Amino acid sequence: MKKFTKSIILAALLPLSAFADTKIGVSMAHFDDNFLTVLREGMSSYAKTQKDVNLQFEDARGDVGRQVSQVENFISQKVAAIVVNPADTSATKRMTEAARKAGIPIVYVNRKPDEKMGNGAAFVGSDSLVAGHLQGEYIAKKLNGKGNVVIMQGELSTDAQRDRTQGVKDIFAKFPGIKVVEEQTANFDRSQAINLMSKWISAGVKFDAVAANNDEMALGAIIAMKQAKVDPKKIVIGGVDATKDALSSMQKGELTMTVFQNAKGQGQGAIDAAIKLAKGDKSQAKDIMIPYELVTPQNMKGYLNR
Amino acid sequence: MNQTTTVASLPATKKRKFKLPQEFSILLVLIGIALIFEVLGWVKRDQSFLYNPQGLLIMILQVSEIGLIAVGVTMIIIAGGIDLASGSVVALSAMVASSFAQVVGYDRAIFPSLGGLPVIIPVLMGLLIGAITGFINGAVIVKMRVPAFIVTLGMMVSARGLARYYTGGQPVSMFTDDYLWIGSGSNPVIIFLAVALFFHIVLRYTRFGKSIYAIGGNVQAARVSGINVGKNLIAVYTIAGVLSGLAGVVVSARAQTGQSGMGMGYELDAIAAAVIGGTSLAGGVGRITGTVIGALILGVISSGFTFLGIDSYLQEIVKGLIIVIAVVADQFRKKRAS
Numbered sequence: 001m002k003k004f005t006k007s008i009i010l011a012a013l014l015p016l017s018a019f020a021d022t023k024i025g026v027s028m029a030h031f032d033d034n035f036l037t038v039l040r041e042g043m044s045s046y047a048k049t050q051k052d053v054n055l056q057f058e059d060a061r062g063d064v065g066r067q068v069s070q071v072e073n074f075i076s077q078k079v080a081a082i083v084v085n086p087a088d089t090s091a092t093k094r095m096t097e098a099a100r101k102a103g104i105p106i107v108y109v110n111r112k113p114d115e116k117m118g119n120g121a122a123f124v125g126s127d128s129l130v131a132g133h134l135q136g137e138y139i140a141k142k143l144n145g146k147g148n149v150v151i152m153q154g155e156l157s158t159d160a161q162r163d164r165t166q167g168v169k170d171i172f173a174k175f176p177g178i179k180v181v182e183e184q185t186a187n188f189d190r191s192q193a194i195n196l197m198s199k200w201i202s203a204g205v206k207f208d209a210v211a212a213n214n215d216e217m218a219l220g221a222i223i224a225m226k227q228a229k230v231d232p233k234k235i236v237i238g239g240v241d242a243t244k245d246a247l248s249s250m251q252k253g254e255l256t257m258t259v260f261q262n263a264k265g266q267g268q269g270a271i272d273a274a275i276k277l278a279k280g281d282k283s284q285a286k287d288i289m290i291p292y293e294l295v296t297p298q299n300m301k302g303y304l305n306r
Numbered sequence: 307m308n309q310t311t312t313v314a315s316l317p318a319t320k321k322r323k324f325k326l327p328q329e330f331s332i333l334l335v336l337i338g339i340a341l342i343f344e345v346l347g348w349v350k351r352d353q354s355f356l357y358n359p360q361g362l363l364i365m366i367l368q369v370s371e372i373g374l375i376a377v378g379v380t381m382i383i384i385a386g387g388i389d390l391a392s393g394s395v396v397a398l399s400a401m402v403a404s405s406f407a408q409v410v411g412y413d414r415a416i417f418p419s420l421g422g423l424p425v426i427i428p429v430l431m432g433l434l435i436g437a438i439t440g441f442i443n444g445a446v447i448v449k450m451r452v453p454a455f456i457v458t459l460g461m462m463v464s465a466r467g468l469a470r471y472y473t474g475g476q477p478v479s480m481f482t483d484d485y486l487w488i489g490s491g492s493n494p495v496i497i498f499l500a501v502a503l504f505f506h507i508v509l510r511y512t513r514f515g516k517s518i519y520a521i522g523g524n525v526q527a528a529r530v531s532g533i534n535v536g537k538n539l540i541a542v543y544t545i546a547g548v549l550s551g552l553a554g555v556v557v558s559a560r561a562q563t564g565q566s567g568m569g570m571g572y573e574l575d576a577i578a579a580a581v582i583g584g585t586s587l588a589g590g591v592g593r594i595t596g597t598v599i600g601a602l603i604l605g606v607i608s609s610g611f612t613f614l615g616i617d618s619y620l621q622e623i624v625k626g627l628i629i630v631i632a633v634v635a636d637q638f639r640k641k642r643a644s
Binding site: 200244 | 351353358360361363364367368371414466470474475476477479480490491557560561562563565566567568608609612613615618619
């Protein structure tokens with residue numbers, strides 16, 4: 001009898017708690033990535049400002065399989081919406097279909113899935129191609145349309161690496177005087193970028209500009225140049241991300257430019273879209289773009305505390 | 307490069323004059339790979355790959371952290387164990403050491419009141435973290451009789467987690483000049499080679515070193531002959547932990563930042579260096595000189611690929627092949643020699 005009453009009370013409470021708040025399941029590709037940490041913080045701080053919104057974070061640790069089961073778990077928990085920072089942009093279909101089948105909206109953030117959005121699925125992020133264009137244009141301007149460029153690529157087969165590299169090349173293709181002399185990966189990693197730049201310098205590669213897919217690699221290139229007695233102030237060096245370290249390097253006059261990707265804005269946008277979709281807002285766009293912003297020594301002050 | 311091999315293999319040649327040292331065959335593999343790149347260099351770039359002092363330094367510099375770990379891992383493998391935790395311990399010790407190496411008056415410092423400490427403090431903190439993790443590995447393996455693979459796998463996951471938890475994933479930078487000095491110029495190379503030479507001597511000429519070979523060769527026999535197996539094993543894991551900690555200090559000083567993602571995959575590169583260098587995963591066999599050559603092979607391959615401008619996508623495929631081929635070639639030569 002006691003057991004029976006208990007279960008009645010529990011059964012009565014459960015739907016209540018479910019109605020009380022909008023629970024959103026979030027699966028991140030990586031917890032430890034710097035940029036994604038800012039994005040995650042952007043989500044949770046925005047969720048706190050919203051009434052009765054609860055986030056549950058899971059770390060896929062770069063594994064598509066793990067991410068799919070996390071999403072399946074969210075669906076079986078009947079969350080109000082799902083936010084996914086995809087581990088692999090080409091393998092999102094299974095998650096999208098499972099969410100659509102269960103009638104739960106799914107929002108992808110930061111990394112754009114290869115499949116088409118819409119019908120309960122949306123993307124919030126920035127176009128990496130634009131980051132490449134901004135970087136390419138500024139470097140081309142600084143070089144007066146003439147010079148040798150080396151490209152440091154990020155982790156191969158990520159859309160950020162692919163599109164940022166494509167973006168700078170698109171621009172350089174318009175300047176016959178600009179030549180890409182070397183192009184290799186340093187996996188978005190500073191130590192690997194130090195090694196790569198050291199090897200280029202020791203092999204006698206002559207360059208006037210460095211186009212790096214992210215700031216960490218640009219900073220690695222600068223460290224290697226200083227060790228090899230090449231003055232980084234005489235080289236045009238571009239990164240992406242506008243990290244604290246990058247901005248302090250820019251203050252010293254070493255890093256020439258970077259591109260700010262609004263991680264916080266993407267996090268807020270994703271949760272906002274998830275809430276709207278969960279409420280059945282049909283006017284929600286399929287692709288929500290948070291713009292990239294060019295950061296140079298002239299305007300860097302505004303980014304120091306962001 | 308030449309300097310390393312002569313310094314390291316001197317004792318070996320002295321001892322048995324009529325027989326080539328074991329590392330000779332793997333040294334030939336190293337020279338062979340270097341010569342292939344030399345020829346391809348002239349063909350593709352019209353430039354020498356090897357006649358380039360700066361380039362040669364970088365070949366060793368880029369593997370000095372992995373080499374440091376590999377020295378410890380070699381000793382562990384000789385003793386019949388394995389260490390999968392080293393890469394994560396690099397990250398953890400890099401984070402902790404970095405947090406004590408920040409300049410005075412940096413408002414975003416981890417410990418704002420502890421800026422500008424003498425360089426010995428962050429270094430000791432890094433080594434201490436390594437020693438603690440290594441000691442835990444050794445103690446659990448010995449006292450609880452859990453396989454080394456499992457214990458160090460657990461440590462690999464936990465240490466990485468702790469490295470992230472320490473600052474909540476935030477990177478640590480703005481170091482004192484003294485700390486940066488550790489990673490500047492050829493200092494990492496000097497540290498690596500000094501450590502390798504020291505442990506080469508320890509392994510070959512001390513009772514401790516001989517005990518390690520005995521334990522890896524046959525635990526029962528070692529125990530019967532009066533060797534304190536547990537104590538020696540814990541010592542080996544602790545030493546390996548200290549060397550991973552040292553690698554964490556060096557890598558953070560060189561990159562001028564401490565990040566929780568550092569050292570990713572280093573454990574496997576270190577094991578590869580040891581195995582290429584002739585250390586047997588079955589235990590009881592191996593030498594530091596071989597491991598140094600193994601690490602150099604990894605460095606030469608990496609430099610060679612960049613030198614030739616080989617497509618990044620192809621590099622990893624070829625690197626994997628070369629690791630296996632290097633070991634196969636070594637086995638083949640050994641068989642013919644015996």
